[in-house]
Amino acid sequence: MRLDPSGETGPTPRQARGRGWRRSSHGFYVPADVDADAPMQRVLEASVRLPAHAAVTGWAALAWMRCKWFDGWDPSGRPRPVTVAATAHSLASLPGLAVCGERLLLSDVQVVDGVRVTIPVRSVTFEMRYAHDRRAAVRAHDMVALHDLVSIAEISDWADAHRGWTGIAKVRDAIPFLDENAWSPPEVDLRLVWAELGIRDVVCNRPVFDRAGRHVATPDVLDLETGVVGEYDGSLHLEGKQRAKDIRREGDLRGVGLEYVTMVSADLRDPSGFKARTLAARQRARAAAGPRRWTLDTPAWWTPTATVAERRALSKDERGRLLSHRWAA
Incomplete structure (x- = not known):
C-alpha cells in the first residue's frame, strides 16, 4: 500500500513510522506481520x-x-x-x-x-x-508441463527461435530428457538416474492394463524394454493407509509380470544403491521374460491424459475429474 494521510487505503505517515508497518520498496508499505x-x-x-x-x-x-x-x-x-x-x-x-x-x-x-x-x-x-x-533444467520443464503451461514442442520451437541466447545449449541438451507427464521432482530424478544407466525407453505415470483391458495401476516410471516399474516413496508412503495401498499396488503390478524397484529419499543423495537395485530388477525381469501380460494400449472407455495436448483438450469438468490425483504426488 502507498501512504494515505486519511488512513483509508494505506497507512498514514505516522503509522508507517511505527512498528505495525514496514517499507517494502520506495513508496510502498505492508503490515509488519506479513x-x-x-x-x-x-x-x-x-x-x-x-x-x-x-x-x-x-x-x-x-x-x-x-x-x-x-x-x-x-x-x-x-x-x-x-x-x-x-x-x-x-x-x-x-x-x-x-x-x-x-x-x-x-x-x-x-x-x-x-x-x-x-x-x-x-x-x-x-x-x-x-x-x-x-x-x-529438466525438472523446471517437467514441473511446468505438469500444469499444462508448456509442452516439449513449444520448448523446442523457442530454442530454435533463440539460437544465440545465453544458456540455449542447456535447453537443447535437456530436450531429449524431457517428459510431459511427471508429477513430482523425485520422479524426474528417478528417470534421470535411469538415464545414467542407459535406460531411456521409459514413460511416466502411464496407466498399465491387463490383457482384458482392466486398469492395474499407474506407476511413477516404467521401463518399457524390460518391464521394470520404478516408484519413488517419500515420507507420505510410510504412513499406514498409504503403505497398505502401496503394497497392494506392487502386488497388482507384479501380478501381470512387472518387476519393481523403489527409490527413497536417501537415494537422491547417493543413487548408487538404487542403481544396483535397478540393474538387479532388470536382470530378474529378463530371466522371467515370457508372453507379456500387460499393455499400455488404452481401452475405449479410458480418456488418455499423458500429454500436454491431451490435457489441454479436456473440458473443465474433465480436468477436475481426471487430473485431481496428480496434485497428491
Whole structure:
C-alpha cells in the first residue's frame, strides 16, 4: 500500500513510522506481520517496482502462475532473488531482486492477477538456460508441463527461435530428457538416474492394463524394454493407509509380470544403491521374460491424459475429474 494521510487505503505517515508497518520498496508499505519471505509476497513486492518495459520472469513468474514446485528457495535453503526481465537499464538490481537485460518483446509479457510476468515458455526456458545442471533444467520443464503451461514442442520451437541466447545449449541438451507427464521432482530424478544407466525407453505415470483391458495401476516410471516399474516413496508412503495401498499396488503390478524397484529419499543423495537395485530388477525381469501380460494400449472407455495436448483438450469438468490425483504426488 502507498501512504494515505486519511488512513483509508494505506497507512498514514505516522503509522508507517511505527512498528505495525514496514517499507517494502520506495513508496510502498505492508503490515509488519506479513511474511516477507513467502514466495508470492516476494513476487508481489518486486512487481510494484517494475517500470512499464519490465516483467517478472523465471521461477518467480511460474510461482505467480501457481506452479506447485516453484517455491523460490535454492538447494541450500536460501531465498532466490526475484528475476525481472527488462529491456532498459532504468531498473537496478537490489537485494532480493535481480535484473536480466535480455530482449523483451510485448508478446513475451502477460498480466496475471495484476502482475506483469513473462509467458510460460519464456519463464521456463529462463530457468532452464540458467540451471546449474541438466537435472535442474529438466525438472523446471517437467514441473511446468505438469500444469499444462508448456509442452516439449513449444520448448523446442523457442530454442530454435533463440539460437544465440545465453544458456540455449542447456535447453537443447535437456530436450531429449524431457517428459510431459511427471508429477513430482523425485520422479524426474528417478528417470534421470535411469538415464545414467542407459535406460531411456521409459514413460511416466502411464496407466498399465491387463490383457482384458482392466486398469492395474499407474506407476511413477516404467521401463518399457524390460518391464521394470520404478516408484519413488517419500515420507507420505510410510504412513499406514498409504503403505497398505502401496503394497497392494506392487502386488497388482507384479501380478501381470512387472518387476519393481523403489527409490527413497536417501537415494537422491547417493543413487548408487538404487542403481544396483535397478540393474538387479532388470536382470530378474529378463530371466522371467515370457508372453507379456500387460499393455499400455488404452481401452475405449479410458480418456488418455499423458500429454500436454491431451490435457489441454479436456473440458473443465474433465480436468477436475481426471487430473485431481496428480496434485497428491
